[in-house]
Amino acid sequence: MAASSLLRTSFHHPRSFVSQARPLIGKPRVIMASKRAYTLDSFLVKPAELNEALKQNAPSRLSTAPRIVPLCASWFLPNDPEKRTGYEVFKKGHIPSARFFDLDAVADTSSPYPHMLPSAATFASAMRALGIHRDDNVVVYDSAELGIFSAPRVAWTLRAFGHSGVHILNNYKQWVAEGYPVEEGEQAPVEATNYPEPDIDAGKVVTFEEMREIARDANKEGSEGVQVLDARSLGRWKGVDPEPRPGLSSGHMPGSISVPVPELLDPETKTFLPAEKLREIFASKGVDPQRPIISSCGTGVTAAVIDAALTEAGYGLAAGRRLYDGSWTEWAQRVKPSDNLILKSE
Incomplete structure (x- = not known):
């Protein structure tokens, strides 16, 4: 699946930015622009913490605050005995409003080695198609089957391209076990963003x-x-x-x-x-x-x-x-x- 076809995009609405502050990982982040506040206090996020943050950060076209975006990074080895793929597992169940990051597509596909880091242009294009803004807080998570496997790689990729608001859910297996909301089906259409082409941190x-x-x-x-x-x-x-x-x-x-x-x-x-x-x-x-x-x-x-x-x-x-x-x-x-x-x- 090519990066450009990771999802279907709907019409675009312009977005104003009230705050461009980008705090370091592990520091509480408080946004008051839309008269509400939320925090993600650590790099590893517990299911209860993410669930509460998502409830406080319900999607709204009127909000100018950076959002919390769940990002599914499920991936399986090519020799997986059950022939599973990340997106097929995503369709069977995912966090509501989550987007799917294709580790094999958002990569240097010209390399003879698998899923090498993409170019800055490929990365930015994927983030735009995923509807992610530069100042969004992204919480990356894995499949329930594996718990922790490929999500840290996607989180590391985002940080390598300078996206500061990156966290890892610890983990989706526990999210499901603790009874938090799960949706089935294809990824919902999202608005494409104007994510800028970043420099990689060599x-x-x-x-x-x-x-x-x-x-x-x-x-x-x-x-x-x-x-x-x-x-x-x-x-x-x-x-x-x-x-x-x-x-x-x-x-x-x-x-x-x-x-x-x-x-x-x-x-x-x-x-x-x-x-x-x-x-x-x-x-x-x-x-x-x-x-x-x-x-x-x-x-x-x-x-x-x-x-x-x-x-x-x-x-x-x-x-x-x-x-x-x-x-x-x-x-x-x-x-x-x-x-x-x-x-x-x-």
Whole structure:
């Protein structure tokens, strides 16, 4: 599904902006322009908090305040045994007024690697079609089946393009379990917006060339001490289990640390573990919060789960955090055997 056909748009009404303030994530936001107020106090949003915020922020053409927009980011691996797709799951049930973000369509489709970051023009076009304004508060969420999986990647993408009001629902599985409203069917038509073409924050992304130099210097005396966290399963990291993509060698980069996604989530609810528990997990793996961190995975999706967990845990805020967009799919195809940059261990 192309980005331009993500939804049907109705006629456009001009919108005036009373406030252009864009607070940082984690700070309460109070808008009084339309005689009502709402706040989203944290990066991870609980279902009860989102439900209350949506009730206080009922859609209105008269309001000039930034809105709260639920954004479904459901996505499944190509080898999903049930052959599920994100939009099919969206149609079976979604938060009322939610829009659907197609992770495969809003991407650099010219790249040989899946769902790489889109161009600024492609991103802006998708946001316009989704009816999202630059100052809207977007709450990204996953499928009830997976709990937390691809939503952090979409949230990270929005932040990489400078959209400041971004949160993650923790999570839609709990939203459904706690009995909050759910709608079925196609995404409702929305008004297209005039979302401006943004600049990408290059400081959030790592290229293959830089990643290769970091791996070559790993564990050498005098290296800058960049930490690489790998979200794939321990078996794939060790090289004893195969990659889901045929012909791709498993293993890991020199100096990388295995941080499988399931370790960061509650096994029953699939929500992120509490911040204190996340800090304990990262500390137990030797991750230093004062040193730079790069997150990686199979294709750049679940690497963002690690990044979101680091945000919640307060890790790497000063030293900096980045994501290797191409991740293992690019790495295993581009490094040469003679480089000795794919390691395996028992």
